[in-house]
Amino acid sequence: MFAVFTRARQFVLAAALGCATLPAAQAQLPLDARLNEQIIMVPAGPTLNVQLETTLYKPAGPGPFPLLIINHGKSPGDPKAQSRDRFVYMAAQFVKRGYAVMVPMRTGFAHSTGTYTDYGCNMKANGYQQAGDIADVIAYARSLNWIDGERIVIAGQSYGGLASVALSTQELPGVRGVMNFAGGLKVHGGSCDWQQALVNAFAEYGRKNRIETLWMYGANDSYFGPQLVSRLHEAFHGNGGRVDLVAYGAFKHDAHTMLGSRDGQPIWLPEVERFLQRIGMPTEQVYAVAEPVPQAPTNYAALDDVAAVPFLPERGRQQYRAFLSKQTPRAFAVSSSGAWGWAEEGESVNERALAACQSASRQPCRLYTVDDYVVWSDTPDPVNNTATGRTE
Template structure:
């Protein structure tokens, strides 16, 4: 009994893929702890370092830090590995990416800083200053690694971590070149309007002069930091001489505040991050590579769609059909095997000679 066309195409694609040169994920992951000094005390901070495995010499450093959970119980549940996908996306761009868990969260030493930022005294400056001190101490420890370039550093933070990296920039640590703030701020749920005013006042309080450029990413439906609040914050920064580029994402479902981890949102803001990294003369994907690969494989049309693959979040894979001169890719999958399977399946609905061309950013199929 003949196989259905779609199943036949998938079977052929899987068989052909098996003959291609397998791509090995060229990353090395190092879970562990940093020993840092903060205000004269030694603390251990939970850390996950992800780096290109085959790169030599000193590599640029990307520090990544998290937001604040709504309860102390959930703060203890946080783990550095929860940010592994973001770290891998940066490591694939040539960075040593270090996820740093701040004091009082996850397996890091405590206590959590309770300075300021309460409804009775909604002053966020001391809270963000405390967080920034921790990140500065982490940078000092990380730049002692022999594989880190201490003069090429970026810091990326989510939610309260986004505010922390903004505060870090005000301290002007050596080597910091730029900051990426994704949905950054601090929410005072018991006094929302007071908290929003305090957040704007904090941004206005910072000096901003001669600080590094910043990329801000916020969703239009962020339930904690809506567009009118972000506009007030950015206006306060620009009025003080800040260099802030804002990416206003469309609606992110199911939660606008989850723009960092959301796969569809990452598909957009990672491309914008690449644009900013190039403007800052910092490493990222080569802008010429997509055209080179497009021509090498012998594809036609949709070159701009092909370009998007290289900025797309992992885990991802691309399948191509030479007879159809077409391609299909999947990104943001739970693992590489799922990305392979789904890319081949989608391609197999249109052609019978589908085979894998890329697994994440590695070419696996020579023409």
């Protein structure tokens, strides 16, 4: 069995006077009321006996709504330990445009039931296996009276992108397009040529392609670089696959994280809108979605004044110095117990930093820094700077 890791990475750290770390997967995040976020269980599998933990976002009202299904990648280790993916940034843009959005965790991931199946370097089989769950979610969604079953679009990131491209080989009623963001699967360890296996899989998917696809890959993707992407595109398109490849430049430290980053939206949104228009899907904003309430900067101290951060032991001050080199979005939280926690990149960094700190403290944690400014005050804001924080 080969180990795999192709999921967009997020970083979170917790510590106290010699304490431990909290993986991002363990941070319990609040549901986003702006997007009517819910968690539902969707039946899947050959006998529909598997239940897929699925994040649902939808506009207010009865619908029927066009549908976007977003498919996740894979974290290292046990898929059961993987956190529920949310893709809040993409979901918000689609809800504004009147879409319902589903983000299913596939078989064996997070709180979905069943057992994850890994076919190692058989990339064709890996893609088809994961695509089966997506097809089941589509069938379930089309049975709902508030979903417009004739206007569906599919997106996938990393392993979810590979699965989405594999799905494009099927004739699926109502599915008008597939979007692949940094799609693929990288095998770590073993002796197989996983890159050639990916090329072979994409060649077959191209021969069997039935649905229009959009691909987006960045120049500094740490998993699938430009040379490999060129081979994947040539294999897919050269065998008849319908594809629009957008090869954009470098994104931060790793383009593989672009879709899950707050700062990725200016890259993907214009290309997605053009694709949606071409396949006859809505692009006009028809619903208002409130922007998250930002943390207010204070005049407590300069950002780089390490000595001013309260409560921290020397090890915590060393961590704060390291935190100042991290990329935004980012947040740093502290507690009177001497605990601290920080989070970098991805979604809900405020909550992840607070949860990381709180895992190491019996006393409430509060945000000290958000992005490039200090938000700490000697008199805490009971709404904006408590141990529970706000949605990023």
